[in-house]
Amino acid sequence: MTKNYRESLRSPAHLKSMDLKGLSCRKRVALLCDYLDGELPAAARRIVAAHRRSCLPCARVLASLECTLSALRELRTPARIPAAARRSLRAALRSAAGKRRRQEKNQ
Amino acid sequence: MTQSERDLIDRSRDGDAEAFTKLVARYEDRIFRLAKRVCVGMPADADDVYQETFLTAFEKLKSFRRDSDLGTWLYRIASNLCFMRYRKKKREPFVPLLDRPHDHEDGEGPALSVPDRTPTPEETARKKELQAAVGEALARLPADYRLIVVLRDVEGMSNEEAAKVLGIGVAAVKSRLHRGRMFLRDEFERASSPKAGR
Numbered sequence: 001m002t003k004n005y006r007e008s009l010r011s012p013a014h015l016k017s018m019d020l021k022g023l024s025c026r027k028r029v030a031l032l033c034d035y036l037d038g039e040l041p042a043a044a045r046r047i048v049a050a051h052r053r054s055c056l057p058c059a060r061v062l063a064s065l066e067c068t069l070s071a072l073r074e075l076r077t078p079a080r081i082p083a084a085a086r087r088s089l090r091a092a093l094r095s096a097a098g099k100r101r102r103q104e105k106n107q
Numbered sequence: 108m109t110q111s112e113r114d115l116i117d118r119s120r121d122g123d124a125e126a127f128t129k130l131v132a133r134y135e136d137r138i139f140r141l142a143k144r145v146c147v148g149m150p151a152d153a154d155d156v157y158q159e160t161f162l163t164a165f166e167k168l169k170s171f172r173r174d175s176d177l178g179t180w181l182y183r184i185a186s187n188l189c190f191m192r193y194r195k196k197k198r199e200p201f202v203p204l205l206d207r208p209h210d211h212e213d214g215e216g217p218a219l220s221v222p223d224r225t226p227t228p229e230e231t232a233r234k235k236e237l238q239a240a241v242g243e244a245l246a247r248l249p250a251d252y253r254l255i256v257v258l259r260d261v262e263g264m265s266n267e268e269a270a271k272v273l274g275i276g277v278a279a280v281k282s283r284l285h286r287g288r289m290f291l292r293d294e295f296e297r298a299s300s301p302k303a304g305r
Contacts, residue, residue: 029289030285033288061292065288065292067237067295069288071237071238072256072260072261072291073263074234075242076261076262078136079135079136079137079143085154085157088158089131089157089161090128090131092158092162093124093127093128093162094124096124097122097124100122101122
């Protein structure tokens, strides 16, 4: 993210005059991602939201990014740890604790 | 950190396996899910990462700083173990994530065929299919990008938390996250286009 972009977020009046279409692809993606993550100041957010309504390519990128993020969030399903792995971990922990006790006893 | 967690950590540091098992129960779902998503397609490795994370933590608990967050520390151990596995096996798929003109230069780039995102019955019916597509696309991301996307967008961490886990700066997290998301978005586009799956 460039200094220019950061400064523009601190100063929404500057962003207002900034032509989002003039941003490079990388900066625009950064801006749109920050917008989706709710990391833009309120004024900057309103400007991006307004831009979204008037710029079809940005609106499309945002819509598909929202869809992708929504699908990713839905991957947060219960873990379903295999019972064997669970048992094996607990047995290994007991064994490690026993080993440590023996070492401490011998010291 | 709660008092009960501090007590469990203190007892675990003294070698109390029962106390440590209680800590395991608090974090194992998150750690296993991370291992499963990052070691995608290698279920045995995911099991190993899950177990090794907690065994390493039990062994190294004396070096854990009490002012740190235990979850972050465990995520860090798990992330390192995932990376080590990829390095060892050299299975990393090569996916160039270079800056590319993304479909946007005022209509001059390749046209996007994004359908209207208003939910339709067809979309609802394809929900699982698309989730699977994103899961598969995730598997094609390089491990470092995948790890960041999983920490941020699946596990719901903040950029700052993800940066702490990975020991990198917030700017680096954001940069990789943006690229990873755009790669997934492109893959998602392909899967959700009307021609996909026909």
